[in-house]
Amino acid sequence: MMTQPTAFETRLEDNAAKLVALLEELLSDGPLADEIQRPPRLMAAMRHGVLNGGKRLRPFLVIESAALFSGNPQAALRIGAALECVHCYSLVHDDLPAMDDDDVRRGKPTVHIAFDEATAILAGDSLLTLAFDIVAAPETDLSDRQKTELVLCLARAAGIGGMAGGQMFDLAAEQQAPDEQGIVTLQAMKTGALIRFACEAGAIVAGATADDRARLRLFGEKIGLAFQLADDLLDLTADPETMGKATGKDAARGKGTLPALHGQAWTEAKLTALIAEAANILGVYGDRAEILLETARFIANRRH
Template identity: 60%
Template structure:
């Protein structure tokens, strides 16, 4: 492992721990956004949101905000909101009607631990809580910035984004799909939230459209790399290393770029995507180095 790789791994881990602590604090604060919520529902929500993970989406929000010298506390609040949306998606993705998984990050999934009904409600609660976090007075941003963030996050999570991608994914089982169709599906299901994560820093900072569009393009590139690395791990890693079942895509007949083009092609494509991401960051010089290393981390991850 190179010094840069070790540094970015440590930085991501440190941020993940901070985000986890802040999320735990938010979900335990019965005087704040979750005041009055039923205890058993909050237990299911905490199970789905506080079970670890790399928290790469919040990290990207915070790093893109830092790139544009935006307020870190405001960025943290937006990062927590995005993580709530991501965790909701995982809780629902694991349900029997969806991917039917019993293991997530080495622990029983929410519907296994708390029942299917509570898992559905936990996902619903996390999704709507995200928008309250952004809109809440505790998030100290101008109203027009909050509106822009809510609109962008809703689009990324909705029928033209993540939810639509999940619908396409479910429909793709045992269907023949070409590369363009797979990229569309994955760009919605996985890429949309990652794109928002990278664009959010520019929105928070109130930058011009050029910066916002450049960071969105960076996010789309990261999204392709993230999903391609995930599909590669589904083929090459074992359940213990991943903390979830592997080999499921092939077992369910889901089309992936790895299945279509092979593992050798996938590794070369990941290298090319890192180069594309780095090129997009070139105008920012040394300030973009952390995000460039993040692109490499995403492409090279082992779990």
């Protein structure tokens, strides 16, 4: 007998459906103003890398963080779409033979398998560029100051000192396993930075105060670590069919993770502590923050 989805799960699915509809529109073959033409094969590869399922957690965090401060929901959706383009570009490139060399993503062939390596590289490049197009576009109903802040925050989260730099450290970890602090730094950059951005971006969209922005940023850092701990735990314990991708690869490559270092019991206790910290950070907002806290619990307790 199938269980009914919770109110949180329904909200997550509804927001994901809205996001996918927007992404389909943004990734259509018709060129925009100042675009000369959109190559059909490139667009097909981009759609393959983006419209392939997934929980859309990062955009959900943007939307719900903005909602906490009564921000413009349509603007939040567009910033969520921009963030999802950055996230999906990173997956397309991470899956390449020169990086993690994966053939399956979300239960489907990765972009370089479904198309070819050169097309996958261009699809990733185009998704990253499109993300900043979405933020800056006139259809995103925000002030120029808000757009500038979002561009800067997203660039810092995605670039040298964030996700891309984290991937560089991740590649180096195959040659020499980092110590515990090195693992924490790597994961804060590769995974945590975009989740941190998602939470802070919602506050920017809503024009929240500097204190509120800092609070949401800290919340994002806590749940970003929780996300990575849960992911690493699943890499040790879940099967590939459940995950929709290869598992056990970090251990096979000699990469250190906190669950591998400390064990499952420690990891589960750490996840519980992180959720308690996240709840404390958002305590000032009372019941208004319940959806964000549900998201934190969902991240920590996920099984795939």
